[in-house]
Amino acid sequence: MESIVRARALSKHFGKNAxxxxxxxxxxxxVEFGEFVAVMGPSGCGKSTLLNMLGGLDRPTRGEVHLKDQRIDDLSEGRRAVxxxxxxxFVFQAFNLIGNLSVADNIELPALLAGVSTSEARQRRDTLLEQLGIPDKATQMPADLSGGEQQRVSVARALVNRPSLLLADEPTGNLDTKRDPRRPEPAQELQL
Ligand SMILES: Nc1ncnc2c1ncn2[C@@H]1O[C@H](COP(=O)(O)OP(=O)(O)OP(=O)(O)O)[C@@H](O)[C@H]1O
Ligand SMILES: [Mg+2]
Incomplete structure (x- = not known):
């Protein structure tokens, strides 16, 4: 099976010497295309660090990360950004929404930066707001939303460019706990 993401012997050190x-x-x-993997382990064990490296936000101290068939850990910051x-x-643990942009603009911005037309970006935004159950929040500012609503905006923003890989850091921590019977169980549990 083809991998969407593959990492080998990843290590990350912070700080120097002592x-x-x-x-x-x-x-x-x-991780194969279409596979759902849960990364588990106690606070501080490196879950966020791992996701940052798999998503090309940070570089490992040692080891390699491949996205599809491309090695990404040795690319320049600019190439990794593209x-x-x-x-x-990415759904960040702290959401990282842009505080002075409306909910709608937060969701559309990555699409516009990727070259999607304005009308297509709006359409994708509206569909996502609907699917995530917050269609009435489009004109609000992030600070005026509840934690769970901000988290859903963060999920919408992560999906707007229809990514091949979705990395979500504690994505349901602020959401209601009702379990959706359609939600698949993870195919893999990666224990850190
Ligand atoms: N930028 C940094 N500089 C120094 N140490 C860091 C940095 N980022 C993370 N660490 C350290 O690396 C370890 C792993 O942190 P990380 O945030 O990946 O844990 P986590 O598993 O995501 O925890 P949590 O469940 O609390 O979110 C921690 O000991 C943390 O203090
Ligand atoms: Mg974390």
């Missing part, structure tokens, strides 16, 4: 700490040590990851915009959706 202050150095190891956030991840020798992690291998294989790749992220087109192929990867």
């Amino acid at each position: 202050a150095e700490s190891v956030a991840l040590r020798d992690i291998d990851v294989d 790749l992220r915009r087109h192929s990867i959706g």
Whole structure:
């Protein structure tokens, strides 16, 4: 089967010399197209660090990351930014919405930056707001939303460019706990 993301012997160290700490040590990851993987482990074990490296936001100290058939950890920041915009959706643990843009603009912006037409970006935004159950929030500012609503805006923004890879860091932490029976179980659980 073809991998969407593959990592080998990933390690990440922060700081230097006596202050150095190891956030991840020798992690291998294989995710196939369409596969749903849960990364699990206690606070501070390196989940966010791992997602940042798989998504090309940060570089590993050692090891390799491949997206489809392209090695991405050794690309320049600029090349990784283009790749992220087109192929990867991120739902950040702290949402990272842009505070002075409306909900609608937060969702449309990545599409416009990727060259999608204004009308298409609006259409995708409206569909996502509808699907996520917040169609009435389009004109609000992020600070005026509840945590769970902000999280849904963050999910919509991550999906607007129809990414091949969706990386979500604690994506349901602020959402209601009702379980959707259609939701698949993870095919893999990666324990850190
Ligand atoms: N920029 C950084 N500089 C220094 N240390 C860092 C940095 N980012 C993360 N760390 C350290 O790396 C370790 C892993 O952090 P990380 O945020 O990946 O954990 P996590 O598993 O996502 O935790 P949580 O469940 O609390 O979100 C922690 O000990 C953290 O202090
Ligand atoms: Mg984290």
